[in-house]
Amino acid sequence: xxxxxxxxxxxxxxxxxxxxxxxxxxxxxxxxxxxxxxxxxxxxxxxxxxxxxxxxxxxxxxxxxxxxxxxxxxxxxxxxxxxxxxxxxxxxxxxxxxxxxxxxxxxxxxxxxxxxxxxxxxxxxxxxxxxxxxxxxxxxxxxxxxxxxxxxxxxxxxxxxxxxxxxxxxxxxxxxxxxxxxxxxxxxxxxxxxxxxxxxxxxxxxxxxxxxxxxxxxxxxxxxxxxxxxxxxxxxxxxxxxxxxxxxxxxxx
Numbered sequence: 001x002x003x004x005x006x007x008x009x010x011x012x013x014x015x016x017x018x019x020x021x022x023x024x025x026x027x028x029x030x031x032x033x034x035x036x037x038x039x040x041x042x043x044x045x046x047x048x049x050x051x052x053x054x055x056x057x058x059x060x061x062x063x064x065x066x067x068x069x070x071x072x073x074x075x076x077x078x079x080x081x082x083x084x085x086x087x088x089x090x091x092x093x094x095x096x097x098x099x100x101x102x103x104x105x106x107x108x109x110x111x112x113x114x115x116x117x118x119x120x121x122x123x124x125x126x127x128x129x130x131x132x133x134x135x136x137x138x139x140x141x142x143x144x145x146x147x148x149x150x151x152x153x154x155x156x157x158x159x160x161x162x163x164x165x166x167x168x169x170x171x172x173x174x175x176x177x178x179x180x181x182x183x184x185x186x187x188x189x190x191x192x193x194x195x196x197x198x199x200x201x202x203x204x205x206x207x208x209x210x211x212x213x214x215x216x217x218x219x220x221x222x223x224x225x226x227x228x229x230x231x232x233x234x235x236x237x238x239x240x241x242x243x244x245x246x247x248x249x250x251x252x253x
Contacts, residue, residue, distance in 0.1 A: 018157025022050030023199030044071025044125030152225035162196030
């Protein structure tokens with residue numbers, strides 16, 4: 001009897017992104033750097049701050065097997081969040097975005113869910129407890145959120161920081177780890193993880209942040225992509241958006 005031919009291992013490659021914030025140049029750089037992927041999971045905040053809301057939505061919708069969530073800036077553009085909840089610059093940006101979005105793109109944002117479950121992964125913009133608004137910035141807040149999802153993994157955005165919160169399932173102690181460029185992370189205990197921001201990083205690294213998730217290998221690979229920041233700053237200023245939103249891109253704060 002001859003040797004059986006074993007099928008090649010199928011490795012699914014998922015691009016995980018968040019907080020594009022209407023920065024088309026950064027988004028294009030991420031799509032190019034990520035290369036061929038089988039699916040795209042976007043964790044919200046397509047718009048806000050940046051000068052290219054319609055263009056970013058168009059690019060996102062062109063990507064393969066795309067899943068996207070509603071972020072707080074997306075909700076603000078729809079009038080679903082009181083702009084008094086934002087600082088002055090963010091409020092001005094939200095007003096500009098609302099006036100700039102096409103009716104079709106407003107309808108698209110309105111169709112986005114706040115929270116999703118795909119296999120063993122929960123997806124939310126802010127947190128599993130408060131999907132649109134809550135920030136996970138410390139281990140105490142993260143620990144209190146593990147009771148609000150049942151899957152092994154939860155992917156979030158919102159803070160613009162590429163960080164993981166890992167729970168020891170025996171002690172329930174939660175530790176954290178900053179995700180570094182090109183240092184693969186294998187999931188062990190239950191984990192809440194953030195890919196960082198495409199369009200407005202806040203970890204003092206101005207490069208666009210994204211991650212590749214390999215579900216079969218239980219593996220997460222964080223990456224950064226260089227992009228033409230001055231061109232985005234120029235478009236922000238030409239649109240008469242707040243200067244602060246242009247300045248912060250150069251230093252990643």
